Every structure is written in structure tokens, then in C-alpha cells.
Amino acid sequence: MNGRKDKLIKDYLHDPYFVKEKYSEPSVCERCGVVFNDGIFSWVKPIPKEFPKMICPACRRIEDNYxxxxxxxxxxxxxxxxxxxxxxxxxxxxxxxxxxxxxxxxxxxxxxxxxxxxxxxxxxxxxxxxxxxxxxxxxxxxxxxxxxxxxxxxxxxxx
CATH class of the missing domain: 3.30.70 (Alpha-Beta Plaits)
Incomplete structure (x- = not known):
């Protein structure tokens, strides 16, 4: 063994469309109706009207054409x-x-x-x-x- 302790560490790939703070749970995208709950996005029918509104990462990417x-x-x-x-x-x-x-x-x-x-x-x-x-x-x-x-x-x- 050569005893070297340095290694190449890959940086985290940053995605600007995922916010650092979590969305309110549960919350619903005002554009497409996808629901964020328990840390994941999923489709819920019927869409609960009382959930706080947000714009999901996919809708933001589509709006920005990114x-x-x-x-x-x-x-x-x-x-x-x-x-x-x-x-x-x-x-x-x-x-x-x-x-x-x-x-x-x-x-x-x-x-x-x-x-x-x-x-x-x-x-x-x-x-x-x-x-x-x-x-x-x-x-x-x-x-x-x-x-x-x-x-x-x-x-x-x-x-």
C-alpha cells in the first residue's frame, strides 16, 4: 500500500429546480396538480383544494424550457x-x-x-x-x- 489518503471526491450535482427547503407537506402544484407529501411527488385524485399551493420542479422546468x-x-x-x-x-x-x-x-x-x-x-x-x-x-x-x-x-x- 502506498499510504495515500487523498481521493477524488465527486461534487454533488446541483439541480436548481429542487429547492433547498422542503415544500409544505402536503402541498399541491397549482399548474399540474401533483401532490408533494411524505417527501415524494405523486398523483392524488381528487386534488385536495385545501392543500397549500406551490409550483413543482417539472412545471418550473417546462416554463423555463430548461x-x-x-x-x-x-x-x-x-x-x-x-x-x-x-x-x-x-x-x-x-x-x-x-x-x-x-x-x-x-x-x-x-x-x-x-x-x-x-x-x-x-x-x-x-x-x-x-x-x-x-x-x-x-x-x-x-x-x-x-x-x-x-x-x-x-x-x-x-x-
Missing amino acids: EGGVVLLTGKFLNNHKEEIINTVKNVEAYKIERRPLERIISIVENENGIEIKTTYEHLARRIGEAINNAFKGELKITYPEGEKYVRVKWFRDE
Whole structure:
């Protein structure tokens, strides 16, 4: 053993959309109706009117257009199967949002290069890319820029 005690310690990845102080418990997002209680966000029906109001991190990210992940879909295959692929994207979001209310799609934008999907957090972007690749095959590349709580997902299929 060399006896060295110094080690590389990773800094905490700061997310400006989670406030340092806790939300009042219980409280409800005035935009989407998600309830914060017992330290977690969940959907409650009917939405209690007497709960204190706040704006959840997902709604704030959507308002600021501040994504936690981006998915880029490209290739000739996309043009011929656009509706099926968009349905897959929306199904993944519906599945995830039920279990993790803060995981949402911010935008889906089509342009001459393909489709760009922005998500509130990196987990949904990764899951969308994986679901499209599992369903339609192709080339999938997932990159997490060092030091960031962010993901870039690129999917391509030409045939």
C-alpha cells in the first residue's frame, strides 16, 4: 500500500429546480396538480383544494424550457414511421409519468433533420431512446456530459 489518503471526491450535482427547503407537506402544484407529501411527488385524485399551493420542479422546468435531457431522432426510417415512433414516445411518457410525476416531455419539435424531444429529466430521455431502439432497431448513442445532470440521446436508422 502506498499510504495515500487523498481521493477524488465527486461534487454533488446541483439541480436548481429542487429547492433547498422542503415544500409544505402536503402541498399541491397549482399548474399540474401533483401532490408533494411524505417527501415524494405523486398523483392524488381528487386534488385536495385545501392543500397549500406551490409550483413543482417539472412545471418550473417546462416554463423555463430548461431540459434535463434531449432525444434526437434521425434517418430515412423516421420519415416513413413517424406516427408509430411518436406514439412510442408518448406511451413511454404516459408510463413514466404515472410512476414518476416529474418525468415529462417539454417539447417535441420536427425539423428538416428529424425530431428533437426535450424532457424534464435525464431518465425519461434515456428511456425514450431505449424504447425506440428496442421497437425499431437502429443505432442508439447515449451520452452523459461529465459533471452535468443531463443526457443526450441520439437514435438513427436509415433504411
